[in-house]
Amino acid sequence: MKRLPVLLTALLLGAASAAQASDFTRLTPPRATNDDTIVVKLPNQASMTLFVKNKAQLRELRQYKLDSLLVLLDGYITQAEAAGKNSKSEQVTMEFYPAKEQPGKQVPEQIRITVRNQGPGAKTKSADHVDVTLGRVFGVTVDESTDGGSDRVSVRVGATAASDSIRNAQRQAKREEYQNRAVHSNFNIDLGLNALVDKGADANGVTPELRPIASRYVSLNWHYDIRLGEKGSVLYLRTGPELAFNNYMLDGNYQFTNTNGVTTLSKAEAGRSLEKSKLAVTSINLPLMPMLNFQDKKGKNAFRIGAGGFVGYRLGSHTKLKYEQDGNTKKDKDRGSYNLEDFQYGVQGLVGIRGINLFAKYNLNDTFKNNRGPQAQTFSFGLSLLTR
Structure with missing residues (x-):
């Protein structure tokens, strides 16, 4: 592979002058893929073949100073080759950003170099391959092969089949890596309603009695799905912290009040109509839920179903009243425990497709402490949206 930077230098110089070197250039008929094939014969009996979408792609080289570009490529390819020697993989891809390294100069914003060495034991005689992409649209692929003692080099300018295969292979490798992970992390948001x-x-x-639509449930969840079993198992255990917000919006012009250490429901003052009367509770929860998670052929989550339990702790709570008085809108907010149970526990379940789940949670503990508030248990349900 040591000869590839030198070959690339010669070939790019030949490509830049191919349109002007009429004594050495022959244009052959288009390939079946509608690409133009340009064969350049050089004075030293060497030859190269360029496959381009159109001749305009060759002219794109004019925006760069070839001497500076070749120095950059030679250094980057050398680094990629060194990385390839130290890697157990047959293919190494490295990205460089010369525009950031040399601000103000006419150099590509991004250069991606992929080096593939099939090794001496390869079945084919094409042993060395370098794929160079300048920016996001301009690519050069260099293949060196030996057949019967003759060296052959081919160059392809533009989006290449090799580049496509490399990108497809990289995407497939990422999918397989994701599938083989023992732990998957994700962040999702629960949006639902509360009922007593x-x-x-x-x-x-x-x-x-609650106003159904106004008694909302929101939870921010950082989940970890831990695979139970070997690779390919669909059984997971879901856990991770959840920050939950329960809102209980009272109906019938009632409000929560504390009297002699007991939480009760009382009517609003005479002549006062409550637009809002709610109790808001913030808690931190931890689920422990076995789950079956099935994936499609592309390695993406397709269907899941799970059921388990959760435990939690109340972080804070407050009541909020909104009403009209003397032509003005008033809002009263009062923080307090309101004799709510600090610790909570319950059962939950979900069923989902792709990035959307239907969930339900049932608190087995009483919402208020025994004999210090109304008797009730909380039931929450709604949609869970996967954000990443």
């Missing part, structure tokens, strides 16, 4: 079930009356004999 198994309800009972408070000390005043009032049973809490």
Whole structure:
């Protein structure tokens, strides 16, 4: 592979002058892929073949100073070759950003170099391959092969089949790497509603009734899906912290009040109509949920179903009232525990396709402490959206 930088230098110089060197250049009929084939015969009996989409791609070289470009490529290819020797992989790809390294100079923004060495034991005689991409649209592929004692070099300018195969291979490798991971991390958002079930009356004999659409549930989840079993297993354990926000919006012009250390529901003052009367609770939860996660042929999540439990702890809570008084909108906010249970636990389940899940959570513990608030348990349900 030591000869490849030298070959690349000669070939690029020949490519730049190919349109002007009429004594040495022969244009052959287009290939089946509608590319133009340009054969350049050089005075030293060497020859090279360029496959281009059109001649305009050759003219794109004019925006660069070839001497500076070749010095850059020679140094970058040398680095890529050195990395290839130290790598167990047959293929090494490196990216360089000369425009950042040399601001103000007419150099490509990005140069990607892929070196592939099939080794002496390869079945084919094409042993060395270098793929160079200048920027995002201009590519050069150099293949060196030996057949019967004669060296042959081919150069392809533009988007190359080799580049496409390399990119496809890289995408496939990433998919396989993702599939083979023992732990997958993701961030998703739960958007849903709260309901109170198994309800009972408070000390005043009032049973809490919620406004369904206004009693919202939101949770920010950092989940870790841990594979249980060998590669290819679809059984996972989902866990990870969840920051949950439960809103309980009362109906019937009631509000939460504390009287003698007991939380009750009482009617608003005479003549006051409550536009909003809610109890907001923030908690941190930790799920432990076995889950079956099936993937499609491309390695992407296709279908999942799971059921398990969770534990949590209340971080804070407050009530909020919104009403009209003397022609002005008033908002009262009062922080307090309101005799809510600090620790919580329950069961949950989900079923999902692609990046969307349907979830349901049921708190087995009482929402309020025994005999210090209304009897109720929380049930939350809705959609879970995978963001990454």
